[in-house]
Amino acid sequence: xxxxxxxxxxxxxxxxxxxxxxxxxxxxxxxxxxxxxxxxxxxxxxxxxxxxxxxxxxxxxxxxxxxxxxxxxxxxxxxxxxxxxxxxxxxxxxxxxxxxxxxxxxxxxxxxxxxxxxxxxxxxxxxxxxxxxxxxxxxxxxxxxxxxxxxxxxxxxxxxxxxxxxxxxxxxxxxxxxxxxxxxxxxxxxxxxxxxxxxxxxxxxxxxxxxxxxxxxxxxxxxxxxxxxxxxxxxxxxxxxxxxxxxxxxxxxxxxxxxxxxxxxxxxxxxxxxxxxxxxxxxxxxxxxxxxxxxxxxxxxxxxxxxxxxxxxxxxxxxxxxxxxxxxxxxxxxxxxxxxxxxxxxxxxxxxxxxxxxxxxxxxxxxxxxxxxxxxxxxxxxxxxxxxxxxxxxxxxxxxxxxxxxxxxxxxxxxxxxxxxxxxxxxxxxxxxxxxxxxxxxxxxxxxxxxxxxxxxxxxxxxxxxxxxxxxxxxxxxxxxxxxxxxxxxxxxxxxxxxxxxxxxxxxxxxxxxxxxxxxxxxxxxxxxxxxxxxxxxxxxxxxxxxxxxxxxxx
Amino acid sequence: xxxxxxxxxxxxxxxxxxxxxxxxxxxxxxxxxxxxxxxxxxxxxxxxxxxxxxxxxxxxxxxxxxxxxxxxxxxxxxxxxxxxxxxxxxxxxxxxxxxxxxxxxxxxxxxxxxxxxxxxxxxxxxxxxxxxxxxxxxxxxxxxxxxxxxxxxxxxxxxxxxxxxxxxxxxxxxxxxxxxxxx
Numbered sequence: 227x228x229x230x231x232x233x234x235x236x237x238x239x240x241x242x243x244x245x246x247x248x249x250x251x252x253x254x255x256x257x258x259x260x261x262x263x264x265x266x267x268x269x270x271x272x273x274x275x276x277x278x279x280x281x282x283x284x285x286x287x288x289x290x291x292x293x294x295x296x297x298x299x300x301x302x303x304x305x306x307x308x309x310x311x312x313x314x315x316x317x318x319x320x321x322x323x324x325x326x327x328x329x330x331x332x333x334x335x336x337x338x339x340x341x342x343x344x345x346x347x348x349x350x351x352x353x354x355x356x357x358x359x360x361x362x363x364x365x366x367x368x369x370x371x372x373x374x375x376x377x378x379x380x381x382x383x384x385x386x387x388x389x390x391x392x393x394x395x396x397x398x399x400x401x402x403x404x405x406x407x408x409x410x411x412x413x414x415x416x417x418x419x420x421x422x423x424x425x426x427x428x429x430x431x432x433x434x435x436x437x438x439x440x441x442x443x444x445x446x447x448x449x450x451x452x453x454x455x456x457x458x459x460x461x462x463x464x465x466x467x468x469x470x471x472x473x474x475x476x477x478x479x480x481x482x483x484x485x486x487x488x489x490x491x492x493x494x495x496x497x498x499x500x501x502x503x504x505x506x507x508x509x510x511x512x513x514x515x516x517x518x519x520x521x522x523x524x525x526x527x528x529x530x531x532x533x534x535x536x537x538x539x540x541x542x543x544x545x546x547x548x549x550x551x552x553x554x555x556x557x558x559x560x561x562x563x564x565x566x567x568x569x570x571x572x573x574x575x576x577x578x579x580x581x582x583x584x585x586x587x588x589x590x591x592x593x594x595x596x597x598x599x600x601x602x603x604x605x606x607x608x609x610x611x612x613x614x615x616x617x618x619x620x621x622x623x624x625x626x627x628x629x630x631x632x633x634x635x636x637x638x639x640x641x642x643x644x645x646x647x648x649x650x651x652x653x654x655x656x657x658x659x660x661x662x663x664x665x666x667x668x669x670x671x672x673x674x675x676x677x678x679x680x681x682x683x684x685x686x687x688x689x690x691x692x693x694x695x696x697x698x699x700x701x702x703x704x705x706x707x708x709x710x711x712x713x714x715x716x717x718x719x720x721x722x723x724x725x726x727x728x729x730x731x732x733x734x735x736x737x738x739x740x741x742x743x744x745x746x747x748x749x750x751x752x753x754x755x756x757x758x759x760x761x762x763x764x765x766x767x768x769x770x771x772x773x774x775x776x777x778x779x780x781x
Numbered sequence: 782x783x784x785x786x787x788x789x790x791x792x793x794x795x796x797x798x799x800x801x802x803x804x805x806x807x808x809x810x811x812x813x814x815x816x817x818x819x820x821x822x823x824x825x826x827x828x829x830x831x832x833x834x835x836x837x838x839x840x841x842x843x844x845x846x847x848x849x850x851x852x853x854x855x856x857x858x859x860x861x862x863x864x865x866x867x868x869x870x871x872x873x874x875x876x877x878x879x880x881x882x883x884x885x886x887x888x889x890x891x892x893x894x895x896x897x898x899x900x901x902x903x904x905x906x907x908x909x910x911x912x913x914x915x916x917x918x919x920x921x922x923x924x925x926x927x928x929x930x931x932x933x934x935x936x937x938x939x940x941x942x943x944x945x946x947x948x949x950x951x952x953x954x955x956x957x958x959x960x961x962x963x964x
Contacts, residue, residue: 266948320951652956659952667823674824674925677906678834 229429229457232477234470236606237462238639240396240559242435247518247526248399252407254530255517255543261303261329261534262570263289264316268363269370270296275327281308284338286511289327292358298371299361301511303532306331317537317555317572321565329534340509345418353422360505361512361573366390366466366495367556369574372502375492376422383424384492388475389416391432391439391496392459392466395557398577400516401496403528405432405439408500409446413454415499418506420452423492427455430496431471434458463559464637468493470606482633497576517575519544521554522582531571537578538567551586554579558586559638593646601640601650607633611640615650618657623664626657634658703729815843821862825854826905827927829879834905842867853879854926885941886924887931891916893938900930900939 266272273290277283283302290300306329313323345353358373378384389412393401405412420428430447432440440458447454459465459474469480472491480486486493497515504510513533517540520526524545531540537553538546554561555575571578601611609630617626631654640650707725746757819839830851832838841847842863849863850872857874864871874881889900889909896914908924911917930939944950 316948318948318951319953320948322946322948322951324948649956652953655953656955663950663952670925671822671824673923674826674906675819675835677908677923678824678826679836681905681907682834 229455229475230477231457231459232474233460234465234473234606235608236604236639237464237470238604238642239461240463240642242461243397243520244399244402244435247397247520247528248402250525250527252403252516252528252530253543254514255532255535255540257304257331257333257335257532258535258539259331260309260536261306261331261532262314262326262536262568263300263303263329263534264314264324264326264570264572265290265300266316266324267300267369267533267572267574268298269368270294270298270374272325273297273300275311275325277308277311277327279308279311282306282332283308283329284336286338286340286513288359288511289329292361292371296371296374297358298363298373299359299511300327300533301361301513302327302329303513303534304329304331305334305336315566315569317562317564317569317575319562319565326570342509343506345421345506350422357502357505360510362498362501362505363512363573364495365497365501365515365573365576367560367574367576369572372494372498375494376419378423378492379487384487384490385425386427386429386476386491387416387419387423387425388471388491388493389428389430389496389499390466390468390471390493391430391436391443392471393436394433394461394463394466395559395561395577396463397520397579398518398557399520400518400528400576402436402439403518404500404516405436405496406442409439409442410449411503412443412496412499413446413450414507415501415503416454417450417452418502419492419494419499425492428453429475430454430456431459431465431475432456433461433465435461463639464606464635467606467635467637469635482630512573515571515573515575517571518577519580520577521580522547522550522585523580531575533572534570536568536570537564540571540578541567541580546580547582549582550580551583551588552581554581559642560636589647589649592648595646595648598645600643600645604639604643606637606639607635609634611650611654614657615648615653618653621660623657623661627661631657631661812840812843815840817866818842818863821855821859821866822852823854823859823925825925825927827854827925827929828905829853831878848872848875850875851878853881856881883943885926885943886921887919887926887928887939888942889917889919890938890940891918893936895936895938897935899933899935903929903933905929 265275271293274293275289276291277289282305283289284305285302287302288299289302289308292299308327309330310328312325314326314328315321316324316326318324343353343356348356354373354376357376358371362372363369364372364375391401391405393399416428419425430443432443434440440456443456447456457475459471464470465474468486471493472486473479476491478489478491480489501512501515505512514530515533516528517531518526518528519540523541524547527544529540529543541553553564553567554577555564556562556577556579558579561577561579595612595615597612599612602609605611613629614626614631614634617623617629618631634654636651636654638651641648644650703726704722707722749757815836816839819836822835822839824835826834828834830838830847832841832847838847838852842849849867849869850860852859853874860874861871894916896911896916898911898913898917900917901909901911905927906923906925908920909917909930910920926941928941931941
């Protein structure tokens, strides 16, 4: 392989810890008693539930439909009864609950009938909608709906397609194992991607610390009828970042604020390609994925886990040990601490990393920033982390944005090298979410302003319209009266007003008279008698009302 | 001497014409300062500042008729931003105009609502849907939480519900770093 490789700036070499988990055989995880399937597993709108509590669902049945273009469906991972639809704790750093569909499994694992898709005969738009309804989303970590990424857009084709098998995070081996075992399936998925994107150059980037995966992928690629170049890239964290992978393989940089498709490159994780092949050739929705369970467990390994399986089931399977200090979802560099071990495996769960004080000693207390700029040397996005830290800490988010805060990929290299042990990435996440919250507030304020101004305008307009209508009516009436009593000489203004009032009174009385009682024909005699009694009472009251009260008369 | 006067008069006429023309050509509609102040105000339109809406308050500040600390929904942060814009010292919120509250939206108890339309007339952003003798309801996305619908309701069926923190609204907290004592 003679491809000239490039390097990106920065990066770090943390201990790899891959050998712990990549040598054991892959099992399917046991079927849990209960599956908790979050409706928001992807970027974009959460799925909308389409099942009811108490309904029996089959494995692979659609339970949450995609809502809008940037969304993906969710499916039942096994057969059973839907017992609840509502908030449950989800794998998120906040520990907040979110809407989930909870299924009590019946152990039969009964599939719906599956139908493969003939992707070559289908309209690309239809195929993408089918993929969205099969719940396809990127399995590399960002969980962006794949159907959207498979749309080449206005350019109608995306010349370069990159398959990302770098798996640069320490400890994680699920992509490595997937490439060793299912290289053919992955490349079947690549063929579908190539069909949709019209790509001419296909590159698979794999870090050179995975020789078995490289061999397996090269062997499978040789069997294909189109050219796929499997490239061994040097092992350095974060070579698996999409922008870093692009730079290594092509030497091109994605400009700040742009997407890789703007320079004609699309990047997919190899797990996504595998899921795509399963979806198209077998009609299987995305209901399971490979998860690495590693760290402080007895048997670190990869398991094929159903989406919705609680994390503790997998940790028990791998052999939990006394003295764990926490569990990360993801790797040690970018992983999120889990609030609860009952949270389910979701589409984004590539690794469950059990921590212990020995393997992951707690960070020493932070020292003040000494502006050594080691973080700037390590930053693969070519940012100035020390400046970003300063601005984020001071709450000067505008300046942080000027320093391209949003190009930060939160890879954690800066925190890793910081001699003062400052949790730098936490500051960037904080600054980013503050900026997003402010933008949201600004949009809400703009909407309120617009609506308030329109209301003022509407009230003014209504007032004016009413005045005009009244003026026109009064004018017409006056003209009418002026025409009628012309013989009696010119009426004065006061007379005209009186006449108007008299006319209004006459109208009101006529209206009253019109409101005659209804349904009084052919009444039975007793009802008739009742009505007469009531009428008599009314007449009496009217009579009384006309007479001055006795108390008023006396003095 | 005469030439000098002529030159000066001529210059005055030319400059006057240019100035007059540019005054018409580059006329700024509205008060740009009031616009900038209005952009900072939270647009709750609650009237707690004593003016009928955010825009009139912004105009009053621009004219120097109102102080910058009369907006409780804007909070201390809003006062700080206004002070920065106007180049004055920030001051604490004037308590007589109210105190900041957590962001909330109005909620109509549909069992109690009699459909009198009084709240619809009070809502400054048209965020209440309903008609006479029909049940009313709040468009939560457009409610600014101004509480103006509370007093007119004859049956007190409107309550303010604080916006709970959920996943889409969750924010990363400012990291607290434990500094090591070095001495």
